[in-house]
Amino acid sequence: xxxxxxxxxxxxxxxxxxxxxxxxxxxxxxxxxxxxxxxxxxxxxxxxxxxxxxxxxxxxxxxxxxxxxxxxxxxxxxxxxxxxxxxxxxxxxxxxxxxxxxxxxxxxxxxxxxxxxxxxxxxxxxxxxxxxxxxxxxxxxxxxxxxxxxxxxxxxxxxxxxxxxxxxxxxxxxxxxxxxxxxxxxxxxxxxxxxxxxxxxxxxxxxxxxxxxxxxxxxxxxxxxxxxxxxxxxxxxxxxxxxxxxxxxxxxxxxxxxxxxxxxxxxxxxxxxxxxxxxxxxxxxxxxxxxxxxxxxxxxxxxxxxxxxxxxxxxxxxxxxxxxxxxxxxxxxxxxxxxxxxxxxxxxxxxxxxxxxxxxxxxxxxxxxxxxxxxxxxxxxxxxxxxxxxxxxxxxxxxxxxxxxxxxxxxxxxxxxxxxxxxxxxxxxxxxxxxxxxxxxxxxxx
Numbered sequence: 001x002x003x004x005x006x007x008x009x010x011x012x013x014x015x016x017x018x019x020x021x022x023x024x025x026x027x028x029x030x031x032x033x034x035x036x037x038x039x040x041x042x043x044x045x046x047x048x049x050x051x052x053x054x055x056x057x058x059x060x061x062x063x064x065x066x067x068x069x070x071x072x073x074x075x076x077x078x079x080x081x082x083x084x085x086x087x088x089x090x091x092x093x094x095x096x097x098x099x100x101x102x103x104x105x106x107x108x109x110x111x112x113x114x115x116x117x118x119x120x121x122x123x124x125x126x127x128x129x130x131x132x133x134x135x136x137x138x139x140x141x142x143x144x145x146x147x148x149x150x151x152x153x154x155x156x157x158x159x160x161x162x163x164x165x166x167x168x169x170x171x172x173x174x175x176x177x178x179x180x181x182x183x184x185x186x187x188x189x190x191x192x193x194x195x196x197x198x199x200x201x202x203x204x205x206x207x208x209x210x211x212x213x214x215x216x217x218x219x220x221x222x223x224x225x226x227x228x229x230x231x232x233x234x235x236x237x238x239x240x241x242x243x244x245x246x247x248x249x250x251x252x253x254x255x256x257x258x259x260x261x262x263x264x265x266x267x268x269x270x271x272x273x274x275x276x277x278x279x280x281x282x283x284x285x286x287x288x289x290x291x292x293x294x295x296x297x298x299x300x301x302x303x304x305x306x307x308x309x310x311x312x313x314x315x316x317x318x319x320x321x322x323x324x325x326x327x328x329x330x331x332x333x334x335x336x337x338x339x340x341x342x343x344x345x346x347x348x349x350x351x352x353x354x355x356x357x358x359x360x361x362x363x364x365x366x367x368x369x370x371x372x373x374x375x376x377x378x379x380x381x382x383x384x385x386x387x388x389x390x391x392x393x394x395x396x397x398x399x400x401x402x403x404x405x406x407x408x409x410x411x412x413x414x415x416x417x418x419x420x421x422x423x424x425x426x427x428x429x430x431x432x433x434x435x436x437x438x439x440x441x442x443x444x445x446x
Contacts, residue, residue: 268328
């Protein structure tokens with residue numbers, strides 16, 4: 001840091017203005033002082049060997065005014081490299097905190113049904129290291145970069161700076177922020193190389209007890225899995241084990257659990273398709289990328305999801321995402337049978353009756369029951385648990401029409417429920433295709 005100061009005999013009140021200009025590069029801040037004596041002579045850029053002379057001759061008000069000319073990076077260097085007394089250092093810290101809050105205050109956590117992230121805040125003990133890491137990560141962006149390219153740059157940067165504290169957490173936060181701001185369509189093209197993905201999974205596995213890192217990291221796993229090429233390789237890197245361990249260790253953190261379940265939804269999504277789409281004839285080949293991992297009983301992913309449902313029977317937000325996860329898990333017959341044996345149908349229908357006004361839960365429950373009702377045993381269980389009545393309740397909750405296939409419903413001894421629904425909800429639009437598909441499956445002859 002180069003500091004230029006007036007010569008001896010020039011008093012501090014003679015200062016007329018202080019001009020701060022950032023020198024080339026990150027490592028230097030040049031401070032130029034222009035002063036004037038009583039005879040009108042002007043002097044500038046007089047060198048002084050002591051870095052603290054300039055600051056000690058300034059009043060705090062003038063010092064804080066000078067700080068207002070500095071950007072966050074320059075303030076960081078000033079605080080880390082200058083020898084200041086306590087009063088001036090406190091002024092730098094106050095300005096530093098204020099700059100951090102002003103710079104990143106525009107980001108607000110959003111939850112698009114995938115689970116929320118975590119805001120950046122300076123109200124933490126390690127806010128200095130966190131702000132430095134966040135700013136360093138931001139320097140990886142260049143003008144004109146797409147959201148997907150920014151995610152790739154941040155992911156690769158995380159693996160390069162293992163020596164810099166907080167880079168992992170702040171890098172993950174940036175990726176979540178980009179996803180929240182731009183949505184799935186803009187970020188699904190992000191495809192970091194396999195070495196970078198392995199580094200990320202390894203770093204997350206070393207921070208299993210850090211709840212914030214796992215919270216953000218599990219959502220990032222889901223974001224990166226939106227790309228089909230990444231989705232193929234991530235399960236084989238230990239991501240599923242990481243997810244199960246996080247669910248077990250942080251079982252009291254609602255938002256972390258939601259992010260983990262959403263990541264599981266994306267990891268289990270068939271290639272070329274998504275939930276609710278009709279699959280082409282190559283369906284069985286399309287889901288081969290998850291069959292070895294997500295359907296392996298030794299991995300225990302189905303049991304982890306069921307245990308999450310049991311532990312959160314009073315939390316409709318978590319249940320909704322757990323039901324969503326069962327949609328893709330039940331695409332494989334072995335998982336489907338395990339879910340049925342684990343009383344998943346009972347938990348789903350019970351939750352539909354318990355939370356009739358939770359729209360997301362009702363919607364995801366219908367999806368899950370569609371995939372679980374493809375054999376005689378599950379259809380019988382749904383009938384015995386008054387599942388048809390639960391579906392009618394979902395129709396009402398989601399403002400679906402009651403104009404259904406009456407003949408199929410009557411055949412299943414539901415005439416009274418149909419008439420009650422038609423009376424209570426007249427004039428609604430046609431039922432959603434999901435409901436029609438489910439009701440058709442229930443009506444299949446045994």
